Amino acid sequence: MADPATYRPAPGSIPESPGVYRFRDEHGRVIYVGKAKNLRQRLNSYFADFSALHPRTQTMVRTAARVDWTVVATEVEALQLEYSWIKEFDPRFNVRYRDDKSYPYLAVTLNEEYPRVMVMRGAKRKGVRYFGPYSHAWAIRETVDQLLRVFPVRTCSAGVFKRQRQLDRPCLLGYIGKCSAPCVGRVSPEEHRRLAEDFCDFMAGHTARFIKRLEREMREAAAEQEYERAARLRDDIRALERALEKQAVVLADSTDCDMIAFAEDELEAAVQVFYVRGGRIRGQRGWVVDKVADVTTADLVEHFLLQIYGESESVPREVLVPALPPDEHAMTELLSEQRGGPVRLRVPRRGDKKALLETVERNAHEALKQHKTRRASDLTTRSRALQEIQDALGLDEAPLRIECYDVSNLQGTNVVASMVVFEDGLARKSEYRRFTIKAVEGQDDVRSIHEVITRRFRRYLAESEKTGELDQLGERHGEAAGEPGEPGAPSRSGAEEGAHQPIDPETGRPRKFAYPPNLVLVDGGPAQVAAAQRALDELGVDDIAVCGIAKRLEELWLPGEDDPVILPRNSEGMFLVQRIRDEAHRFAIAFHRQRRSKSMTASELDNVPGLGPARRAALLKHFGSLKRLKDATPEQVAEVPGIGMRSAEKIVAALHGGVPAGRNGGTGARARTGSTRTGSTGGDGS
Numbered sequence: 001m002a003d004p005a006t007y008r009p010a011p012g013s014i015p016e017s018p019g020v021y022r023f024r025d026e027h028g029r030v031i032y033v034g035k036a037k038n039l040r041q042r043l044n045s046y047f048a049d050f051s052a053l054h055p056r057t058q059t060m061v062r063t064a065a066r067v068d069w070t071v072v073a074t075e076v077e078a079l080q081l082e083y084s085w086i087k088e089f090d091p092r093f094n095v096r097y098r099d100d101k102s103y104p105y106l107a108v109t110l111n112e113e114y115p116r117v118m119v120m121r122g123a124k125r126k127g128v129r130y131f132g133p134y135s136h137a138w139a140i141r142e143t144v145d146q147l148l149r150v151f152p153v154r155t156c157s158a159g160v161f162k163r164q165r166q167l168d169r170p171c172l173l174g175y176i177g178k179c180s181a182p183c184v185g186r187v188s189p190e191e192h193r194r195l196a197e198d199f200c201d202f203m204a205g206h207t208a209r210f211i212k213r214l215e216r217e218m219r220e221a222a223a224e225q226e227y228e229r230a231a232r233l234r235d236d237i238r239a240l241e242r243a244l245e246k247q248a249v250v251l252a253d254s255t256d257c258d259m260i261a262f263a264e265d266e267l268e269a270a271v272q273v274f275y276v277r278g279g280r281i282r283g284q285r286g287w288v289v290d291k292v293a294d295v296t297t298a299d300l301v302e303h304f305l306l307q308i309y310g311e312s313e314s315v316p317r318e319v320l321v322p323a324l325p326p327d328e329h330a331m332t333e334l335l336s337e338q339r340g341g342p343v344r345l346r347v348p349r350r351g352d353k354k355a356l357l358e359t360v361e362r363n364a365h366e367a368l369k370q371h372k373t374r375r376a377s378d379l380t381t382r383s384r385a386l387q388e389i390q391d392a393l394g395l396d397e398a399p400l401r402i403e404c405y406d407v408s409n410l411q412g413t414n415v416v417a418s419m420v421v422f423e424d425g426l427a428r429k430s431e432y433r434r435f436t437i438k439a440v441e442g443q444d445d446v447r448s449i450h451e452v453i454t455r456r457f458r459r460y461l462a463e464s465e466k467t468g469e470l471d472q473l474g475e476r477h478g479e480a481a482g483e484p485g486e487p488g489a490p491s492r493s494g495a496e497e498g499a500h501q502p503i504d505p506e507t508g509r510p511r512k513f514a515y516p517p518n519l520v521l522v523d524g525g526p527a528q529v530a531a532a533q534r535a536l537d538e539l540g541v542d543d544i545a546v547c548g549i550a551k552r553l554e555e556l557w558l559p560g561e562d563d564p565v566i567l568p569r570n571s572e573g574m575f576l577v578q579r580i581r582d583e584a585h586r587f588a589i590a591f592h593r594q595r596r597s598k599s600m601t602a603s604e605l606d607n608v609p610g611l612g613p614a615r616r617a618a619l620l621k622h623f624g625s626l627k628r629l630k631d632a633t634p635e636q637v638a639e640v641p642g643i644g645m646r647s648a649e650k651i652v653a654a655l656h657g658g659v660p661a662g663r664n665g666g667t668g669a670r671a672r673t674g675s676t677r678t679g680s681t682g683g684d685g686s
Helices: 039-047 055-063 075-089 137-147 158-167 189-203 208-223 227-245 297-309 328-339 352-393 445-466 472-480 526-539 572-601 613-623 626-631 645-655
Strands: 019-024 030-036 066-071 105-108 117-120 129-131 257-264 268-277 280-290 318-320 344-346 401-410 413-423 433-436 519-523 545-550 555-557
Touching: 019 039, 019 055, 019 075, 030 039, 030 055, 030 075, 039 055, 039 066, 075 297, 075 328, 105 137, 105 189, 117 137, 129 189, 137 189, 137 227, 189 208, 208 227, 257 297, 257 352, 268 297, 268 352, 280 297, 280 352, 297 328, 328 344, 352 572, 401 445, 401 572, 413 445, 413 572, 433 445, 433 572, 445 519, 445 526, 519 526, 519 572, 526 545, 545 572, 613 626, 626 645
Parallel strands: 257 318, 318 344, 401 519, 519 545
Antiparallel strands: 019 030, 019 066, 105 117, 105 129, 257 268, 268 280, 401 413, 413 433, 545 555
């Protein structure tokens, strides 16, 4: 922990203008982003009376190693820049909202020629209109089933739509009248789009005109003695009414607003949002947040509005909150710009809106209670697992960051390695890395582990040196680094995923290999562990623990030890180590299969004289697959740019001349990781 006095800005150096500031740790990583109307006043509050700060704020200030700031012209610009930096740097001490579950939306794909109605989760797509979110997917499907009687929009997938089009007959929904069957031309694209737009209008709350229109048509049909048609229209009206009954009327028909309420304690807060459109509750959503700093309800409201509406186009005309944000005027102006129209922030004091906000608050309290029940077990388990690993391996501190390495190959070919990262017992997939191992004679798992560990920690030392963090490490790095090709230097021919953009010390962008682990875990026994330790020793890194896990008996091997460490098979520590090892194994197998697939696809073209990688790629791109290329005539092959008739004849002759496919082991070969064959049980990819 750093002493705040060591990096406190000099008196008078901080401007009194609005701006955004960033606290960084010793690695240059941004750990907190804040904004202020007066930068000098706000930053001085962190250093003036340290004992008066909230305990979590004290932790943040001690974790930081320096602070910088950017001056802006207005408070609105400060809000926008704060939002951008929080999104870019993901600071650990900032309030970050995360969903307590995944919510389904009702989506209408207006970006397609024939719009489709579907249930959708995840990130929103451009050109798709969304309604919700809903608490349960079955609630959406019931509503859609009722509405399809009146608005028979297609609900089938693209594959089903294409197949029915080829068969020239509609699916079951088309036969029973719940789809207008655009696949067989019963309606034109324009007519189908009008149905989809009417569906959207009804879901948006414009319901009265559709019911009135159906009632008028029903009376006309009855007057003309078309009783079957009148009965059908009557049933349509009832279907719309049943769909409306599922959406409770809470406010006046013209009311469009979001109602936000919080339930909080000293450490966490839960937030619930009710989406009211046309006076009806159209959806509900919840988040949970860790209060890593001393924040008030007003601060939580500001962070929530900034993060949830920061890039959203669905900002309502009115947002009801339990407390107004500190910079109410700036926030209102920002939301109005985002919406393209006026937005009103207010706290309801009485009436129906006050009563509904109290209901939202009760839901927030219930969500916080359920979250605490779930998290208590999870946190306890992870903490116990890390403590067991620390005790078993004799570590000075709990291994809060564990990196696990695994090697995968097929009979010595396509050798790859994986690095997975677990922080606080949870996978941090953004830190995963993949390595391509240089193919040399006699390459085995031991040499591969040595190469990977060398390359990973050489990058760590190099990036640390660039930011001036090395101190004593700088001497070790200077002695052991070398140049490519020198003894002890890592191979530069391999590909480290994302390993070519180190951090910019001025911006704080994440460096790919910048943060050292507390524990290096390798998949293997004493030989692999010794290779990893030797790689660290050659680089002069002596403050990182190394351990290996052997598959046969799930033993933990430490460098230089004759006997393994045995964790109880039902212990939380063993479960965590196994989970980390299995994740590294899955990640390595996925990368290996990807590379093997690429090499096997083009293997039959390798022996064609004069056919290089570019023309092989052009052929595969033109025909789509090797099978289609085999079925082509020389004239068709010659149509590919860069391929002449003579080359085309050679290619066709080679493909039909019995050149063996899959020279690297064929389809019957099995990938292996470490010393254990895994067959087809590896991961699906990542």
